[in-house]
Amino acid sequence: MDAAGKLRHWATVAVFVGPFLGMLILFQYVPVVAMLRDSLYDFSLLNPDRRSFVALGNYLTLLEDPDRQQAFLVTFVFAFGVVATVIPVSFAIAIYLNGRLPARAIVRTVVFLPVVTSVVVIATMWTFLLDPSNGLINNALATLGLPRGEYLTSKSQALPSIIVMMLWQQTGFATVLFLSGLQGIPRDLEDAARVDGCGPWQRVRFVVIPLLARTTVFVVVIMTVFSLQAFAPSLVMTGGGPEGTTNFVAYDIYALAFQLQMPGLASAVSVVFMVIVLTISLIQMRVLRAKGAE
Amino acid sequence: MLRLSTYAVAATLLSTAAFAGERGPPTAECPQGVLTLTVLKPLNNPPTPAVVKAWEGQNKCMRIELNEVPFAQLADKIAVLAAAANPPDIVMYDGPYTQSYAAAGILLALDPYLPAGVREDIVQPTLDEHTYQGKLYSPGTQQTSLALFYNADMLAPLGIQPPRDVDKAWTWDQAIDAMKKCQKGEGDNVTVWGLAPSRFGAGTPGFVYRDLLFVRSHGDPKAAPDSDLYKTYWALARDGRSAQGWINNAVAIGGAKYFADMFNVAKITPKAGIPNAFQDRKACFTIDVSYFVSGLTNNDPGFKWGVTPLPYVRTPIVHTGSITLGVMAKSKHPVEAAKFVIDVSTGQIAEDYARASRGLPTMKSITARISELKEYPLNIFVDQIERYGHPRPPSPNFAQYDKIVSDALRDIAYGSDAKTRLDTAARQAQPILQR
Numbered sequence: 001m002d003a004a005g006k007l008r009h010w011a012t013v014a015v016f017v018g019p020f021l022g023m024l025i026l027f028q029y030v031p032v033v034a035m036l037r038d039s040l041y042d043f044s045l046l047n048p049d050r051r052s053f054v055a056l057g058n059y060l061t062l063l064e065d066p067d068r069q070q071a072f073l074v075t076f077v078f079a080f081g082v083v084a085t086v087i088p089v090s091f092a093i094a095i096y097l098n099g100r101l102p103a104r105a106i107v108r109t110v111v112f113l114p115v116v117t118s119v120v121v122i123a124t125m126w127t128f129l130l131d132p133s134n135g136l137i138n139n140a141l142a143t144l145g146l147p148r149g150e151y152l153t154s155k156s157q158a159l160p161s162i163i164v165m166m167l168w169q170q171t172g173f174a175t176v177l178f179l180s181g182l183q184g185i186p187r188d189l190e191d192a193a194r195v196d197g198c199g200p201w202q203r204v205r206f207v208v209i210p211l212l213a214r215t216t217v218f219v220v221v222i223m224t225v226f227s228l229q230a231f232a233p234s235l236v237m238t239g240g241g242p243e244g245t246t247n248f249v250a251y252d253i254y255a256l257a258f259q260l261q262m263p264g265l266a267s268a269v270s271v272v273f274m275v276i277v278l279t280i281s282l283i284q285m286r287v288l289r290a291k292g293a294e
Numbered sequence: 295m296l297r298l299s300t301y302a303v304a305a306t307l308l309s310t311a312a313f314a315g316e317r318g319p320p321t322a323e324c325p326q327g328v329l330t331l332t333v334l335k336p337l338n339n340p341p342t343p344a345v346v347k348a349w350e351g352q353n354k355c356m357r358i359e360l361n362e363v364p365f366a367q368l369a370d371k372i373a374v375l376a377a378a379a380n381p382p383d384i385v386m387y388d389g390p391y392t393q394s395y396a397a398a399g400i401l402l403a404l405d406p407y408l409p410a411g412v413r414e415d416i417v418q419p420t421l422d423e424h425t426y427q428g429k430l431y432s433p434g435t436q437q438t439s440l441a442l443f444y445n446a447d448m449l450a451p452l453g454i455q456p457p458r459d460v461d462k463a464w465t466w467d468q469a470i471d472a473m474k475k476c477q478k479g480e481g482d483n484v485t486v487w488g489l490a491p492s493r494f495g496a497g498t499p500g501f502v503y504r505d506l507l508f509v510r511s512h513g514d515p516k517a518a519p520d521s522d523l524y525k526t527y528w529a530l531a532r533d534g535r536s537a538q539g540w541i542n543n544a545v546a547i548g549g550a551k552y553f554a555d556m557f558n559v560a561k562i563t564p565k566a567g568i569p570n571a572f573q574d575r576k577a578c579f580t581i582d583v584s585y586f587v588s589g590l591t592n593n594d595p596g597f598k599w600g601v602t603p604l605p606y607v608r609t610p611i612v613h614t615g616s617i618t619l620g621v622m623a624k625s626k627h628p629v630e631a632a633k634f635v636i637d638v639s640t641g642q643i644a645e646d647y648a649r650a651s652r653g654l655p656t657m658k659s660i661t662a663r664i665s666e667l668k669e670y671p672l673n674i675f676v677d678q679i680e681r682y683g684h685p686r687p688p689s690p691n692f693a694q695y696d697k698i699v700s701d702a703l704r705d706i707a708y709g710s711d712a713k714t715r716l717d718t719a720a721r722q723a724q725p726i727l728q729r
Contacts, residue, residue, distance in 0.1 A: 042729075044398060044729075045373045045374070045376075045377070046373055046376050046377075046394065046395065046398035046400060047376065047377075047398040047399055047400070048377050049377075050398075067722065131566045132564075132565060132566055133484070133564040133565070133566055133568070134564075134566070134568060135566075138482075142482060148482055150565075150708075152566075153565045153566065153708040153709075154708070154709070155705075155708075155709075155710070239496055239498065239701060239704070240701070241701055241704055241705050241708070242704070242705045242708045242709075242710060243705050243710055243715070243718075255697070258369075258370050258373065259693065259694070259697045260694045260697065260698075260726060261373075261691075261693065261694060261726075262726070
């Protein structure tokens with residue numbers, strides 16, 4: 001390629017990649033650098049020019065503050081709860097949808113519908129469903145003669161209630177991922193297992209599950225990241241309560257920065273959270289690559 | 295992380311957005327050009343177009359440009375715009391935030407622009423709320439207080455006639471007794487609640503404006519300043535710098551338990567919101583502001599209703615305060631912006647607005663001129679404000695106090711231990727208040 005050709009090549013590259021790169025730097029990396037800097041200061045958003053350098057003071061506060069520790073714990077329990085429920089349920093539905101069973105198209109639509117619905121709409125809807133006095137769920141339980149729940153107003157039931165909501169919302173997406181994985185499994189492998197005398201459960205246990213390992217790890221990574229980013233349920237449904245039992249880290253960051261006017265501490269929490277999420281994602285991706293290589 | 299980045303970018307974009315007013319080219323009528331002042335205000339709140347039109351009619355060379363945001367986003371928006379190079383000239387903000395904004399240097403003190411006699415004409419709770427370190431930052435556009443509304447058709451068969459005079463206000467024990475009698479159904483099968491759930495804030499229990507009154511009413515402002523009774527009444531150190539011992543002393547904890555018992559023992563009010571519970575006859579009583587009188591008058595709910603002073607436990611008290619107008623310190627047109635704020639808050643325009651909206655003015659002289667404010671039911675709100683109205687605990691960090699205490703009271707209503715939860719709230723608030 002001559003010099004003019006190289007110039008044209010790089011000009012084309014710049015035209016196509018430049019805008020995206022510029023946006024990426026402006027909207028992703030610059031805020032991250034600003035966040036790192038802000039985490040070393042104590043200031044208020046009302047007057048950010050009046051700031052004092054506290055070095056690692058915000059990080060030390062984070063380590064000693066029981067409210068911040070609770071936010072991290074709650075978030076990880078929530079992520080574990082979502083992953084532990086979404087994976088088996090969506091896998092079972094995917095197996096069902098992959099077969100030649102009645103009402104498959106309807107079930108596929110119904111299962112996927114929550115995925116394309118706004119999370120704020122879903123959170124608002126579930127707030128009404130879970131209303132302890134007039135909610136549909138309690139009314140249904142009462143009709144069946146079963147005891148009512150306190151749900152979002154109970155510190156022992158609030159987090160499980162939100163996990164159930166997330167299960168309802170995210171199952172469709174995970175199901176689609178599993179379904180695509182199932183459809184990639186050669187039919188003759190299952191036929192061979194059937195010839196060897198394997199029943200339905202044994203075919204799932206010894207053929208389908210091992211061959212879906214890569215998809216499974218991918219779904220785990222996606223669901224973990226989605227769960228760790230949870231924000232709307234705290235904002236719309238619980239305000240982080242009762243007693244901080246649904247105070248997810250993303251909401252905690254928002255509350256610290258905008259409601260409690262402590263953006264320095266919020267930035268420190270963000271930095272620590274970012275490192276933790278990146279570490280979890282890297283570990284999961286490493287496992288994914290290892291499984292893929294097998 | 296992505297979410298925080300989005301906020302940071304939004305803040306960056308907002309900080310560069312042009313909100314500040316500008317002067318147009320000279321005209322025959324306005325040789326210096328028409329000056330446009332920008333106002334940031336919450337949706338469906340004053341200043342109304344009628345108010346703006348009236349002021350522009352008196353000030354031919356000035357125009358008002360209104361920018362509206364949902365009320366729930368107002369504080370965040372002001373916080374972001376405060377750091378911008380070109381913020382709006384005027385903001386309509388929530389009154390209890392005056393000290394926060396003043397301490398941060400966001401608002402302009404209006405004392406140099408106030409005509410003689412205006413300051414003395416402002417009702418005391420408004421002065422208390424909008425004064426910081428001796429300077430007045432807003433004359434207050436309107437006042438509010440809470441009272442107890444009741445469904446007279448439901449109470450009449452029970453022989454219950456709530457008082458109409460603040461001197462004969464019910465105690466909360468009397469009110470709860472009436473609510474129990476009026477409530478239909480119990481346990482899980484309540485069809486009509488004694489007291490409607492809160493419609494303030496997020497629609498959950500605990501909102502300071504309404505529910506901290508249950509605690510403060512257990513206190514006594516005449517008690518010794520180092521006593522629990524005194525501290526409970528004020529709910530925050532008088533300099534706004536300490537909550538420890540003020541919201542979690544023995545009397546305050548007793549008050550919080552009393553509040554929680556309405557949900558968990560007497561069970562006369564639900565823990566979750568029911569939209570329009572009072573208007574839909576799903577509750578016999580509701581606690582609401584003076585504007586609710588207009589709402590019920592203009593949209594007849596189909597039953598007879600009445601208003602009784604807000605009940606009390608040991609000491610009568612109501613919270614005052616409302617949204618109000620202030621001038622941004624960075625405004626390039628402070629004289630004109632201050633004129634707008636003072637004109638629509640204190641003059642004929644304010645009086646016209648008060649008559650049209652049935653709102654409560656902050657100026658004593660305007661209140662005296664509106665006969666409807668001396669008559670039932672609005673006289674109850676006026677009397678309460680004048681006799682025992684207080685702003686929510688003033689502090690340069692009120693917003694943070696508000697969030698922390700509201701969350702604590704919500705959890706206590708849900709069943710959390712009052713002492714543990716209020717101790718936690720005091721621990722959370724203390725370092726913030728002392729910043």
